[in-house]
Amino acid sequence: MATAISNGVRSSLASLQTITSQAAAVQNRLATGKKVNTAVDNPVNFFTAQSLNSRSDSLKGLLDGISNGIQTVQAASKGIDGITKLVGSLQSTVKQAQADAAQNRPTKAGAALATAAEAAVTSKSLKDIALDKNIGDTAGVDVLDDGIKNAATASSAGDLGVIEASDTLALSITAGATTYEATFDTANTTVRDVVNEINKSGIATAFVDEKGQLNVKGTGSETVKFGFGAGVDAAAATTSAQAGGANTAIGFLAADAVTATSELTSSNVTSAVRSNLIQQYNDLRTQIDELAKDAGFNGVNLLGGDKVSIQFNEKTGKNQSKLDIQGSTISSDNLGITQATNTQLTGFSNFQNDSDLTKATEALTGALTSLKSLSSSLGANLSVAQTRQDFTKDLADVLSTGASNLVNADANEEAANLLSLQTRQQLSQTALSLSSQSDQAVLRLF
Known part of the structure; x- marks a missing residue:
């Protein structure tokens, strides 16, 4: 048998049930931290958030x-x-x-280019006399013709008399795949000029020692082909130097002027x-x-x-x-x-x-x-x-x-909602109690 309740009690009870349901939902959001926990809550936000989280x-x-x-x-x-x-x-x-x-550079010393007699006459060292001497025959006579060379005097540097002063002198130095060539105006060329030119080559160095000898040393260990030549012009002189100069070669500026192209070989000392x-x-x-x-x-x-x-x-x-x-x-x-x-x-x-x-x-x-x-x-x-x-x-x-922005709950907002619902719940309970008391007042008539 159904029990009839008054409209006031029924209204208060329905309100209390609604508030209780809402409070439970808020408590769930606070517990999970999400306002959308399932697709039922908000299908668009739920699946969008799921996709974003998956990619993340x-x-x-x-x-x-x-x-x-x-x-x-x-x-x-x-x-x-x-x-x-x-x-x-x-x-x-x-x-x-x-x-x-380096200890293995190819080195060679030529014949002495100055004599003790010249040193006595000039009061200079053999080295200085040799450096100052001209290459060509200053008397205009080729030594290869008569063997005459001019010694240094107190007033003259002297010459080697190797070639006529009118000829051109050429220098050719080859080491490995590198060749250095130069030509000189014989009339004005001294041993010092030749030494300086050799030092410019980069593949050999030269100096005149205290004995008056011209020394040539390779900068590397390869054999150095070293030649002088003379000719009527630069081309002829260069060709002569490359070929060894034959009778026109002065070799290492040797005094006898018959040395062909010299080859400097390594000493093999390491x-x-x-x-x-x-x-x-x-x-x-x-x-x-x-x-x-x-x-x-x-x-x-x-x-x-x-x-x-x-x-x-x-x-x-x-x-x-x-x-x-x-x-x-x-x-x-x-x-x-x-x-x-x-x-x-x-x-x-x-x-x-x-x-x-x-x-x-x-x-x-x-x-x-x-x-x-x-x-x-x-x-x-x-x-x-x-x-x-x-x-x-x-x-x-x-x-x-x-x-998170799509599904997470705002804790502050949800807490305020819960507090409001709890207050409403208390008020609903009070209203329900008052409605119940109104029904009980009928009993006082008996």
Whole structure:
């Protein structure tokens, strides 16, 4: 049997039930921190937030791969820094070798160009007399015709009388693939002029010693072909010098003027200091190879020719965003730094040779240029990867924040709502009590 209640009680009870239901919903939002917990609450916001959170999670999942890629590039960059320092040490080793005088340069001394009698007459040293002498016959007579040369006197420097003063003198010096040639106006050319010209060649040096002898020394260890020649003009004189000059050659400015082109050969004497530096050079070279092998990260070595691919978004196919970094195989050989031996630096010829050590220095400079170029390339890729890493972190945060704005509850607002509902609930309970008392008043009639 149904129990009838008054309209007042029924209205108060319905209001109390509604308030209780609303309070439970607010309490649930406060407990979960979300105002949209299911699709029933707000289907648009619920599924949009779900999509945003899904993408945010995918991007956060890529951060580990980006981080590994960055570490791989940084490991390679540190490797290049280390190799650059080792190349610098190699340069120092070569400079130490260059600081020690080479012992195997081809050297030769000619005949004395001045005599004791000339020194007594001129009161000059044999060296000064020889340097001041003219090459040509100042008397106008070719020594090859009558064997006459003019000795120095108190008033004249004298001459070697090798060729007629009207002829042209030529000098030809060849070392390896390098040739230096020069011509002189014989009438005004002295031994000093010839010495200065030889020193300008870069492949040989010359000086007159205290005995009055002309000394010529190669700057390298190659055989030096050294010739003088004379002719009616520069072309003829140069041809004569190149061919050895036949009877017109003065060879080493020898007094008899019959020496053909001289060949200066290496003494084959090696510098002990340079020889000792060979092992140091090779040890440093080996360390370049070892360091390059150890410059990997997580099994990927960009200095070993490996490739690293860094993915920046969650898409696939043509919509995928990524950075491919192709490494280079770095080794001493690839950098042009070759193995040295006691007497030979392969690729640079002779380690005992000044000119070859210069080539070695040039090769090391080229290696540094290559390393700087690779370092610059890695630096640019590293900057891109780090920028994308920061962007991915920020984008993931933006997506998460956007999702939260759609479904998260405002704790302050919900707390105020709950407080209001609790107040209304108390008032409804009071109203229900009053309605109930009104019904009970009928009993007083009995």
